[in-house]
Amino acid sequence: MTEIITWYGALIGLFIAIFLILRGINPVYSLFFGAIIGAFVGGANLIQTVSILISGTQSIMGTVIRVLAAGILAGVMMESGAAETIAQAVVKKLGEKKALLALALATGIITASGVFIPVAVLIVSPIALSVGNKMGISRLALLLALSGGGKAGNIISPNPNTIAAANGFNLSLSDVMIGGFIPAIFGLIATVVIASLIKNKGDKITEQEVLALKKDELEGKNNTPSLIKAIVAPVTAIILLMVSPIGNICHIDVLANLKIDALYVLPVAGMIGMFAMGQHRKIAMYTKSGIDKMTPTVLILVGAGAIAGLISASNLASQVINIIQSMGVSGYYLSPISGVLMAAATASTSTGVILATGTFGSTITNMGIPAISAAVMMHTGATVIDSLPQGNYFHVTGNSMNMSIKQRMKLIPYEALVGGTMTLIATLLYGFII
Numbered sequence: 001m002t003e004i005i006t007w008y009g010a011l012i013g014l015f016i017a018i019f020l021i022l023r024g025i026n027p028v029y030s031l032f033f034g035a036i037i038g039a040f041v042g043g044a045n046l047i048q049t050v051s052i053l054i055s056g057t058q059s060i061m062g063t064v065i066r067v068l069a070a071g072i073l074a075g076v077m078m079e080s081g082a083a084e085t086i087a088q089a090v091v092k093k094l095g096e097k098k099a100l101l102a103l104a105l106a107t108g109i110i111t112a113s114g115v116f117i118p119v120a121v122l123i124v125s126p127i128a129l130s131v132g133n134k135m136g137i138s139r140l141a142l143l144l145a146l147s148g149g150g151k152a153g154n155i156i157s158p159n160p161n162t163i164a165a166a167n168g169f170n171l172s173l174s175d176v177m178i179g180g181f182i183p184a185i186f187g188l189i190a191t192v193v194i195a196s197l198i199k200n201k202g203d204k205i206t207e208q209e210v211l212a213l214k215k216d217e218l219e220g221k222n223n224t225p226s227l228i229k230a231i232v233a234p235v236t237a238i239i240l241l242m243v244s245p246i247g248n249i250c251h252i253d254v255l256a257n258l259k260i261d262a263l264y265v266l267p268v269a270g271m272i273g274m275f276a277m278g279q280h281r282k283i284a285m286y287t288k289s290g291i292d293k294m295t296p297t298v299l300i301l302v303g304a305g306a307i308a309g310l311i312s313a314s315n316l317a318s319q320v321i322n323i324i325q326s327m328g329v330s331g332y333y334l335s336p337i338s339g340v341l342m343a344a345a346t347a348s349t350s351t352g353v354i355l356a357t358g359t360f361g362s363t364i365t366n367m368g369i370p371a372i373s374a375a376v377m378m379h380t381g382a383t384v385i386d387s388l389p390q391g392n393y394f395h396v397t398g399n400s401m402n403m404s405i406k407q408r409m410k411l412i413p414y415e416a417l418v419g420g421t422m423t424l425i426a427t428l429l430y431g432f433i434i
Contacts, residue, residue: 013038
């Protein structure tokens with residue numbers, strides 16, 4: 001879009017949107033209101049403002065339909081009990097002596113399979129409470145294992161944040177998932193090391209908490225699929241997403257040219273998994289659950305598109321480039337910094353990535369930074385301080401481990417260390433090595 005508003009109008013609009021989100025106003029309305037006010041302040045008239053918003057929201061439709069498609073896989077994994085089966089299998093295989101690693105890995109695998117990170121934590125938390133009580137591990141360390149493992153899995157998952165990072169830089173979903181693999185490994189290691197250091201810090205799990213879980217465990221035990229059936233959906237998704245990258249690596253032109261989009265892969269994987277578990281009669285329930293889970297993210301995407309339209313209609317991008325060049329700071333740092341700031345402002349990895357790509361994506365690529373480098377650095381940056389109290393993740397995860405707000409607040413610095421480790425590794429890898 002042609003530049004029709006001033007840079008400060010775009011900046012004011014962005015700040016207004018973030019301020020309203022921090023004040024507890026619905027994020028979608030906050031983003032739209034910020035975009036409208038920013039357009040007016042920047043010099044746009046009534047007709048131009050509407051055009052800016054429409055252009056911005058149209059630009060994110062590719063991400064929207066892929067996120068909606070991902071809802072089928074997410075619904076199948078959550079509602080069928082497949083995610084719970086995978087978590088139980090990982091913890092049982094590694095044993096209670098490696099409890100923190102098992103919990104982190106279980107949450108990471110579930111999140112990487114397409115389940116939202118708060119839901120993954122909720123699925124594994126009963127196991128964590130039971131294991132923590134037996135092994136004498138503190139509540140703080142247990143939730144760090146779940147949250148840190150989830151963060152690691154989230155940057156290599158077919159979740160909305162990864163889809164937004166891929167589409168924001170015109171990449172395939174598999175490229176971003178593969179690009180985040182090494183940072184995710186380091187994030188998992190950091191999680192286990194830090195959790196081990198604080199395993200005696202804070203209060204422990206009581207026997208009463210564990211007893212309260214036993215009734216629910218007995219009721220649900222017969223409703224979960226076997227491990228072989230449970231992994232069909234995520235394994236199918238990974239295989240289909242990796243067809244083209246494997247073709248490129250092995251120089252097999254047929255496979256390299258077979259670029260199967262996530263729009264096809266994720267629903268197909270979910271359906272195959274559903275049939276493998278013999279749950280095809282529940283297709284209506286699973287798809288409804290999936291669409292319900294994705295709807296809030298889609299709405300935020302639309303709001304973020306309005307802000308993206310505001311930014312693209314201004315000269316803010318060129319101003320940012322001028323400032324960075326005058327300070328002598330490498331443009332590579334803009335990617336992780338923008339991810340950190342936007343996720344901190346919205347207390348959400350997904351929303352943070354959506355806003356960061358829409359606001360700074362074109363600026364970063366115009367500076368000559370490779371798209372995959374920018375995407376991975378921004379994506380990992382969004383995991384640093386995305387669990388602040390203004391977001392639902394803070395409260396959902398705290399409640400899952402029966403923590404007070406004060407107790408949950410103490411975990412934020414440790415979560416930031418995990419996210420910071422992944423961001424540092426991504427920045428070193430894509431900013432200096434590759």
